[in-house]
Amino acid sequence: MNMTGILSKLIHSKWLVAGIALIILIVLALVPAFGNLAFKIMLITILMYLIMTVAWAMFSGPTGYISLAPAAFLGIGMYTAAVFGKDLPFSVLIIVAALFTFLAALIVGAVTLRLKGIYFTIFTFGLVFLIQQLLTWVEIKFTHTRGRFVVVVDNDMIYYHMLAILVITLLTAVFINRSKWGRALRSIGQDEDAASHTGVNVTMVKVLTFGLTSMFIGAAGAAIATRLTYIDPGSAFNINYSFFPVIMAIFGGMRNLYGPILGAVIFAYLEETLITQFPYYYMLIFGTVMVVVIMFLPDGLIGLWQKWRRGGRQKKHANT
Amino acid sequence: MRILEGAKVCKSFGGLAAVSNVDFHLEKGEILGLIGPNGSGKTTLFNLISGALVTKSGKVSFKERCLTGLSPFKICRAGVARTFQSVKIFGDMTVIEHVLLALQFGGASRVKAQDVNREARGVLDFVGLAGTENILARNLTLSKQKRLEVARALATRPEVLMLDEVMAGLNPTEVSEAMNLVKKIRDSGVTVVMIEHVMKAIMGICDRIMVLNYGQVIAEGTPQEIAKNKNVIAVYLGE
Numbered sequence: 001m002n003m004t005g006i007l008s009k010l011i012h013s014k015w016l017v018a019g020i021a022l023i024i025l026i027v028l029a030l031v032p033a034f035g036n037l038a039f040k041i042m043l044i045t046i047l048m049y050l051i052m053t054v055a056w057a058m059f060s061g062p063t064g065y066i067s068l069a070p071a072a073f074l075g076i077g078m079y080t081a082a083v084f085g086k087d088l089p090f091s092v093l094i095i096v097a098a099l100f101t102f103l104a105a106l107i108v109g110a111v112t113l114r115l116k117g118i119y120f121t122i123f124t125f126g127l128v129f130l131i132q133q134l135l136t137w138v139e140i141k142f143t144h145t146r147g148r149f150v151v152v153v154d155n156d157m158i159y160y161h162m163l164a165i166l167v168i169t170l171l172t173a174v175f176i177n178r179s180k181w182g183r184a185l186r187s188i189g190q191d192e193d194a195a196s197h198t199g200v201n202v203t204m205v206k207v208l209t210f211g212l213t214s215m216f217i218g219a220a221g222a223a224i225a226t227r228l229t230y231i232d233p234g235s236a237f238n239i240n241y242s243f244f245p246v247i248m249a250i251f252g253g254m255r256n257l258y259g260p261i262l263g264a265v266i267f268a269y270l271e272e273t274l275i276t277q278f279p280y281y282y283m284l285i286f287g288t289v290m291v292v293v294i295m296f297l298p299d300g301l302i303g304l305w306q307k308w309r310r311g312g313r314q315k316k317h318a319n320t
Numbered sequence: 321m322r323i324l325e326g327a328k329v330c331k332s333f334g335g336l337a338a339v340s341n342v343d344f345h346l347e348k349g350e351i352l353g354l355i356g357p358n359g360s361g362k363t364t365l366f367n368l369i370s371g372a373l374v375t376k377s378g379k380v381s382f383k384e385r386c387l388t389g390l391s392p393f394k395i396c397r398a399g400v401a402r403t404f405q406s407v408k409i410f411g412d413m414t415v416i417e418h419v420l421l422a423l424q425f426g427g428a429s430r431v432k433a434q435d436v437n438r439e440a441r442g443v444l445d446f447v448g449l450a451g452t453e454n455i456l457a458r459n460l461t462l463s464k465q466k467r468l469e470v471a472r473a474l475a476t477r478p479e480v481l482m483l484d485e486v487m488a489g490l491n492p493t494e495v496s497e498a499m500n501l502v503k504k505i506r507d508s509g510v511t512v513v514m515i516e517h518v519m520k521a522i523m524g525i526c527d528r529i530m531v532l533n534y535g536q537v538i539a540e541g542t543p544q545e546i547a548k549n550k551n552v553i554a555v556y557l558g559e
Contacts, residue, residue: 180420180421180424180425183413183417183420183421183424184421184425186410186412186413186417187410187413187421190409190410190411190412190413191408191409191410193372193392193404193408194404194408194409194410194472195410195421196391196392196393196396197370197371197372197392197393197396197401197402197404198393198396198418198421198422198425198426198472198473198476199393199396199397199422199425199426199427199476200393200421200425200426201391201393201425202393203391
């Protein structure tokens with residue numbers, strides 16, 4: 001057996017995966033005790049992107065419904081934190097934000113998930129601006145404010161909560177992937193008509209999963225808002241937050257759960273580094289990297305890894 | 321006993337009456353053949369029964385329960401399953417996953433978790449797909465993909481199975497295999513309605529045949545009666 005054979009055997013053993021995950025988790029849990037402030041803040045951002053990407057890929061990956069609504073849900077989470085931040089303990093605040101986002105996503109899902117393909121994508125894209133403009137109008141007309149201050153929370157608190165949200169998100173993703181629910185989601189992505197004629201209540205499966213996955217994004221929004229200290233409709237409902245999860249998931253590869261995770265970590269790290277090291281060129285470098293990845297790695301970084309693992313062997317499946 | 325019945329079923333697309341005032345019924349345990357020229361409304365009738373389309377007027381009932389207006393998944397769970405003319409399989413899912421999905425979602429009663437894999441293998445064995453469990457559906461041959469559709473429909477434990485051209489595009493050997501499969505399905509207690517253009521198959525296995533033309537029933541009877549019917553010869557069978 002050659003080296004790649006052993007490696008692939010190892011990768012497929014679930015105990016090894018669970019072990020590595022546990023070690024990473026312990027290391028991450030120890031960061032606040034040892035890491036410096038800048039590193040901690042960077043990790044908080046990376047954790048947020050991880051949550052968003054994994055949550056996004058949980059729904060859009062198997063179903064193929066490309067949602068551009070993450071910014072809307074992140075914003076709802078942020079505004080929940082801003083409005084209720086002073087009255088509620090931090091953990092409760094995050095749960096409340098998650099519930100609000102869940103409700104909002106259920107409503108959005110029930111209305112839009114009957115739309116297929118590009119129409120769904122465009123609606124979710126518009127949703128971000130709709131909420132943003134609506135909120136601006138309310139602030140000008142009724143509350144006479146411009147944005148809101150968010151309660152300040154200790155960085156370690158934010159860090160641990162972000163980590164907890166991520167762990168729950170990942171566990172949910174693994175659970176959905178392995179359950180019959182995940183199979184139903186994949187069947188919807190492959191052929192929705194056939195799925196519904198096989199007894200899958202496609203509307204319910206889609207709407208509930210959309211709501212559930214959006215919840216994690218809302219929770220992350222509430223947590224990150226406390227780091228920003230001040231938010232307004234423009235910054236809370238920033239459309240970039242809708243594109244990042246999509247790009248990160250594509251960058252990593254959407255075939256399995258590892259792809260979005262890998263994509264989000266590398267992408268977020270790249271972004272944080274480039275923005276501090278090359279503030280003027282970072283978008284340029286970033287764009288180039290993205291174009292190269294999309295052109296040459298259609299299955300993302302994970303696809304590259306799988307190709308390398310398969311080595312020179314013949315292509316396994318015909319393109320039928 | 322009439323297991324499935326339709327009364328004055330109508331559907332039009334714009335100004336075109338695809339199915340107009342069609343009355344039909346299905347006796348428990350029979351194989352009913354549905355034939356007619358292209359565009360005569362056969363598949364539309366299937367879509368109306370399975371809930372893919374909603375009838376404009378008229379009523380479809382299954383064991384005295386009205387199916388009109390129900391969504392496809394409910395009709396499937398009630399016990400009416402179907403296959404599709406152009407195969408609609410889940411290309412990137414494995415063969416056994418198709419059957420598992422149907423077992424877990426399509427049946428009226430829940431299959432126990434520990435039995436699900438065994439049952440799935442049983443269904444695949446029944447349609448002759450044993451040994452292909454872990455192959456991706458898109459890598460199967462057309463004949464096997466059609467079998468897979470049948471397996472997926474059967475795994476929902478239907479009482480009525482609607483087969484939409486399961487034999488189109490198959491070679492003669494595959495056609496006779498498919499004919500045997502349809503008979504085997506009927507013998508297992510499932511009532512079958514099939515749309516088919518392969519006359520050998522229709523004449524060979526159907527108990528009764530219904531002929532559609534321009535959305536209307538123009539003839540109905542045993543294969544022998546249909547073969548001699550002047551009307552049917554004129555519009556469909558040819559001299």
